[in-house]
Amino acid sequence: MLRLYDSRLSGNSWKIRILLSQLGLPYERVTLDIGKGDTHEPDFRAISRFERVPVLMLEDGRPVVESGAILLYLAQGTPYLPDDGYLRAEVLSWLFFEQADLQKNIATPRVLHLYGMADDRQQDIARFHAEGYLALEKLDRWLHERTWLVDERYTIADLAASTYVSLAAQGGYAMSRFAGIGAWVTRVQGQPRWVPLIPEAAAASEL
Known part of the structure; x- marks a missing residue:
């Protein structure tokens, strides 16, 4: 299953949750507390080279970082991204x-x-x-x-x-x-x- 690392008030993370919902894709949500420094913890830094949310962890264990890149990855082959x-x-x-x-x-x-x-x-x-x-x-x-x-x-x-x-x-x-x-x-x-x-x-x- 896909896993989304996000934070509660992040607009960039919100984009991904919207698209996942519109595509009907199940996912596990891991909500981090940025104020407490969760994005700077070693385990998260290992999957997020920029130490920020969102991060989409694919089923094969590879992470996709940056909201625009995640949107493009998820939208491929769907009506939300033109083929032209x-x-x-x-x-x-x-x-x-x-x-x-x-x-x-x-x-x-x-x-x-x-x-x-x-x-x-x-x-x-x-x-x-x-x-x-x-x-x-x-x-x-x-x-x-x-x-x-x-x-x-x-x-x-x-x-x-x-x-x-x-x-x-x-x-x-x-x-x-x-x-x-x-x-x-x-x-x-x-x-x-x-x-x-x-x-x-x-x-x-x-x-």
Whole structure:
């Protein structure tokens, strides 16, 4: 069985759980506590050369690291990754954009807010926001007349780019500015077998 090493609040790990659910693949989840240094333990360092989650351990014992690589590995031969070479390159371009322009600029302010450090790091947050808003504006423009990022169908490009974007408000971003992004995130989260970041929290909100 596949084994996924992740952490509870990691957006990069969340991407993998969503795709595993949408593919109907069973897996064992091993949730690490980053705050306690679990990713720096020798056993984990042996399977994660960058000492970070997520890591997908294959059934033959080989690890796949980095969320984009794991998504590509799992999506091969499925509707979530086009067979056409050009369209596949388009998907890759969004995976690169998400990691280079969106992920760090959204994730870092979010962590600072979640752990009560935002008041002391306002200059850093402002710097991340300046870059993050530019990236969000580009994404919103692209979605203005499009339903999906690539080929008018849901792919891992949408999955990957939407996770941290959907969490941006937790880092102080004013997401009401981006109507196109808001509608797109709703479409992504309406896909079959999509799962929330923290399933138990979603269940409690429905009670």
